[in-house]
Amino acid sequence: MERVNGRQLSEVWATMCEKQRFGLVRNLVEIERKLVNTRFTGIGSLYYKAACSHGHDAVDQTQLPMLKQEKASRFVIGPITERPFGADERQEQGLRGPWRTVEEYLTAVARREISLIQNSATHKTKDAPAAIRGTQGALNNHIELLEKFITLLPYILPTGEATRPTLMHHDLHLDNMFVDSADPTKISSIIDWQAVYISPLFLQARFPSVFDCDDLYPWGAVQPELPDDFDTLSPTEKELAREAHDRLRLKKFYELASRKFNPLLVKAMDAMQNDDDPTSYIFYLVGQSSSDSLVPLRELLVRIYENWDQIAKK
Template sequence: MDYMRNELNTPLPKVYAWSCEADNPVRAEYIVMEKVAGVPLDDVWPKMDIEQRWEVTKAIAQHQQSWLTSTLPGYGSLYYTKDLHGQEIIPVEGVNGRYAIGPTTGRDWSDDSRLDGAEVIAYLQAIANREVQCINALERFPKSPVTLCGPGLFQPTRERKLQALQCYSKLLPFLAPLDRDLSKPCIWHGDLHVENIFVNPECPSEITSIIDWQATEVTPRFVQARQPHFLDYNGPKLAGLEMPRLTQNRDGLSSHEREKARALFNNQSLVAFYRMLVKAKAPELHRCFEVQQTPAFDLLLLARNLLVDGEATYLSSVVELAERWPEYLRERGVKDGNVDCPVHFTEGEKAAIEKDAQAAYEGIRAMAGIQDALGDMYPEYGVVKHDDYDEVKAMLRQVKEQVLAAYAKDGDEKAAWEEAWPFQD
């Protein structure tokens, strides 16, 4: 946090004291920091006009540019050098030896019982090694938050997960961006939602602080880059630099429908202006966004979570890539189009993978149906409001009975669904 505030001019709260050891008077790890000035952006965002929202968006984009262009020497997380006792480090130059890159603190290296380089391929391969270690070590896999799994739908297996990661490892040299600038290490805040940004209530376009940095990593630019979460919205998404269009023939719409159309147009406009600003002022960030729209990036991104979910659809995507390999190489700019695809499948393997993928897609649709049925009451990440707890449990019990009726053919399958059900009764 000290580095972000002093070297990159990012507004953060000051830290007064901390301990990363349990052997202290408190007998626990702790951090004490100043109270943040201002109010969460969430308190004022609904009342802000489009011009004020645009000022906040521009300010965040400027901070993102400074993060993206920071000169850090490797991948991992940022530490005070003195706190890395006896560990392998990469010193940060130009700061009098005060900071160094050390082991990562990113959540996807520790969540779901995961186990805890400088070259991008080595970094990306480490992700596969991490997932393989966990898949082999865990008796039971974490339950997916996006795919309903059980008898009659897709059921995860250790073999399928490991097969997907084998394909990922073989394809890595052909998935990472060829532009080395996109793989430079950078530090980034990956969770810029309206509760992590504080603003001046008297001048809500003035950012006073950005909080929630505890899982911050230094990773490749193309992995880190993301538009701020507070720009996300429900509705049709814009592609690239596409500009929004206000709904035509609004005379036949009710006042409520016209208001919704205007709100969608404003939300889309903020995203479009943000992307245009990024392209003009931070071309490196814009190139990262372009890479993230490619099938190759999807294969890199999805592999980070194969312990939990996605192996069936991942393998289906690999089959598609293998079938169009020469075309993919041309799109990638590889001059030697005779390079063989490093993964191969028999017709029987393709058929089995497609069957699994179709079952997984049905499971995704089933989970989406549960989300739609519960609406705002859906327990995102297993969390519900205290006042809604009993009602949500009753709703989930009802949905569970519907799922059992649809997919459990006998007592054994019902027992399997009881075990696979992703929500607590």
């Protein structure tokens, strides 16, 4: 365990001006660019080779300069540490990878959800997820829908760079980032990597939590604006509107900086913005299916059937 350098971002965030926060965004985008451009050989989590004898090489070392080959050889891709895969110790270890292809990984995700439904059905409690509180018939129907997803999977997967295995950190809140004591725009350390994993880029592409917000967000080349009726608002309402506007400006700066310096990431985000395409959401939904009822999955599968002609042309 190494001691991290710098100060926790949560200690200095409130004192940072917008220009400094924009500088921090730019530096994080550069870190993410390096992660996205690293070509991993499969899907799972990173381990030191000495700690995971059955893993496979993390990157194709033949594509690296000799000096970097030695460093890369220390790491392998092994079983995934994604939290849902550790939710039930009764699951078979083989379900946790590593996997060579996106199809293998998403099949394992669906199999995991089937396993959770089957195993938990015999240990029902009042606090059990909705998916396992139903009748045996409903459970069987839910499992059948997940099996249908597995059958459908090869035909609805994105193609090209969107499927490349990518390592991203999805818990980047103020307490997990450390910045330089003299210059808070410079990131000195990022912690809490234990549940970080490599998976398809289109499933990793999202806003870091530190820059995300729940305010209505204008996607694309559209700048956030203050409300049209801003001048008529009360002082308290104006302050709230300004705060929301500041949050949106920061989020927009992240998007635009990523578009310029990390285009592969934003291209994947663009592809997942199409609400008319049911395949843009079903991959997320399947991963939490055991916590939901069967209804959301069934509705998306029906929509895929109804829009099959358009989906097949993609």
